[in-house]
Amino acid sequence: MRVRPTALLVDLDGVLRRWDPEVPARIEAEHGLPAGALEKTAMEWPRLLPAIVGEISQAEWMAGVADSLDAPEAVAEWQRYRGEVDPQVLAFVRRVRTAGVPVAIGANATDRLDADLAALGLTGEVDAVVNSSAVGAHKPTREFFAAACEALGRTPNQILLVDNSDRFVRGARVVGLSAYRWNGPADLPYLRSALGLP
Known part of the structure; x- marks a missing residue:
């Protein structure tokens, strides 16, 4: 029998932070790059x-x-864009914490994560930040989720992960976390119920 989660692990990109696809599209057009080239090149796994x-x-x-695209100015301009916080998700995080449930951000991120959180006004909005680049392991590895459990002071079955990646949700479930595939703010009433919030 599954226990009710007593801690929340929330993804940053795609859940708490939104990205406007028009921003890279504009930069690519202005610099003569193919549509989607910035993200495609950056996200190549190796x-x-x-x-x-x-x-x-x-x-x-x-x-x-920048070297791969021969477009340092375009990459620099793209990097100045930090995305936007989803206000409904932030309000949910605040409500969860007010109810005494600890919240951590769990992100596959780089050494710039703390600076991004500060730029977005998210410093102090969560109880812990689990950054893959600091852990040395990425979602959905066991090592990453073990670090999240340690940061939240909970066992896996006490944590609810909210993430927009099916693969990460499956990986979390394999190691015993509750996990929910985020589709958008319409999911928030269900998540409040899952955490036992009114």
């Missing part, structure tokens, strides 16, 4: 992996992207 497990810095990762 290029991305070292950055999200702390083997290279954000700056080194982006330098590689």
